[in-house]
Amino acid sequence: MNNKPKLRIGLIGTGFMGKTHVFGFASAPKVFDLPYEIELHTVADISEEAARKAAHDFGFAHATTDWRDLVNSPEIDVIDITAPNALHKEMALAAIAAGKHVYCEKPLAPLASDAEDMAIAAEAAGVKTQVGFNYLCNPMLKLAKTMIAEGELGEIRGYRGLHCEDYMADASSPFSFRHDPAGGGALADIGSHALATAEYLLGPITEVLGDCITMIPTRPDAQGGTRAVQVDDVGRAFVRFANGAQGSIEGNWIATGRKMQHDFEVYGTKGALSFSQERFNELHFYSTEDAVGRRGFRRIEAGPDHDPYVRFCVAPGHQLGFNDLKAIEVAGYLEAIAGLRAEPFGFRDGLRIQRLVETIQASSKDRCWKSVPS
Numbered sequence: 254m255n256n257k258p259k260l261r262i263g264l265i266g267t268g269f270m271g272k273t274h275v276f277g278f279a280s281a282p283k284v285f286d287l288p289y290e291i292e293l294h295t296v297a298d299i300s301e302e303a304a305r306k307a308a309h310d311f312g313f314a315h316a317t318t319d320w321r322d323l324v325n326s327p328e329i330d331v332i333d334i335t336a337p338n339a340l341h342k343e344m345a346l347a348a349i350a351a352g353k354h355v356y357c358e359k360p361l362a363p364l365a366s367d368a369e370d371m372a373i374a375a376e377a378a379g380v381k382t383q384v385g386f387n388y389l390c391n392p393m394l395k396l397a398k399t400m401i402a403e404g405e406l407g408e409i410r411g412y413r414g415l416h417c418e419d420y421m422a423d424a425s426s427p428f429s430f431r432h433d434p435a436g437g438g439a440l441a442d443i444g445s446h447a448l449a450t451a452e453y454l455l456g457p458i459t460e461v462l463g464d465c466i467t468m469i470p471t472r473p474d475a476q477g478g479t480r481a482v483q484v485d486d487v488g489r490a491f492v493r494f495a496n497g498a499q500g501s502i503e504g505n506w507i508a509t510g511r512k513m514q515h516d517f518e519v520y521g522t523k524g525a526l527s528f529s530q531e532r533f534n535e536l537h538f539y540s541t542e543d544a545v546g547r548r549g550f551r552r553i554e555a556g557p558d559h560d561p562y563v564r565f566c567v568a569p570g571h572q573l574g575f576n577d578l579k580a581i582e583v584a585g586y587l588e589a590i591a592g593l594r595a596e597p598f599g600f601r602d603g604l605r606i607q608r609l610v611e612t613i614q615a616s617s618k619d620r621c622w623k624s625v626p627s
């Protein structure tokens with residue numbers, strides 16, 4: 254018999270990320286020894302059909318078209334927000350005011366000032382938060398961070414980080430919440446992942462020189478007309494890190510042919526790392542300590558030695574998948590709710606990323622280097 258306390262989840266949004274979160278909730282208890290038993294309580298979607306179908310398919314006890322039902326329910330402990338970006342703030346603040354823990358997809362909010370309100374409110378209420386920067390949950394990123402911290406690459410000189418996809422490359426793809434000025438643009442939408450990975454590996458970015466551009470100025474709207482796009486399709490920046498390294502970051506949703514190029518390279522005095530999310534069970538390591546004539550990037554394959562891979566699979570090289578990263582994220586968050594560890598990536602961390610995004614955008618607008626507020 255399971256004597257663990259129940260943690261009751263209210264999920265808002267049943268699209269791409271809603272489903273991914275459900276995969277996370279479903280597999281995390283089978284893979285990790287969690288401090289709670291997860292109960293999928295209620296799912297909300299603006300579409301009644303989507304909410305009903307999600308309740309049936311995902312195993313929620315209840316469905317609603319009004320997300321406030323979740324916030325107001327005394328039977329729900331965690332509000333999980335996978336709705337469009339512009340709605341995150343209102344939903345999160347209402348949930349925090351009701352004393353709920355809040356799990357929110359990235360970007361935390363399109364404006365750093367809104368993200369700051371959310372972080373302050375959560376801290377004041379003492380609730381635990383999590384932002385969905387799931388790529389940070391990859392065991393190979395943990396390995397890269399450890400190798401850098403332990404000096405295997407020597408002094409770090411350079412960094413290149415990308416998050417490039419092509420889901421907006423077709424100019425006829427319609428205006429969506431992601432094009433809304435309250436949605437954020439490519440830098441906030443996916444460049445935020447590249448920024449989170451850069452700081453996870455190398456520590457704080459202190460200065461940026463941004464170049465953000467809208468390449469497709471209008472998109473078809475749902476009424477058969479067109480709408481002007483004001484947000485960036487591509488956001489790039491030269492960056493300087495507090496540790497003295499320099500580098501570059503790119504968020505790009507019109508990168509024709511690229512489906513998931515969440516990539517980085519790190520260059521040090523003794524070695525280098527190269528990673529691509531398109532083959533995210535591998536990390537490539539170059540060492541200057543290898544014999545001359547024998548040097549080259551060697552491929553390290555994910556396996557049981559790379560925590561927490563072994564919890565999913567005992568055999569090396571069999572590979573984790575995208576949804577497994579959400580299971581790892583869920584496990585870390587539940588441990589934080591239980592007070593067993595610090596929040597892995599809470600609202601204050603989400604705010605930090607939003608500040609970086611905004612500083613890059615301001616730098617691009619003013620065409621000059623800017624310091625990142627600490």
Ligand code: NAD
Nearest residue numbers: 266267268269270297298299335336337338358359360385
């Ligand atoms: P989506 O369009 O597939 O899903 C959004 C869902 O929210 C839809 O089901 C929609 O009907 C619902 N919704 C809209 N308004 C609502 C309301 N008022 N009340 C309740 N439900 C409402 O979008 P998505 O791709 O799942 O993106 C959702 C969020 O997840 C965004 O913040 C996005 O940036 C983020 N995201 C994160 C990742 C990641 O890797 N972490 C990947 C994709 C998207």
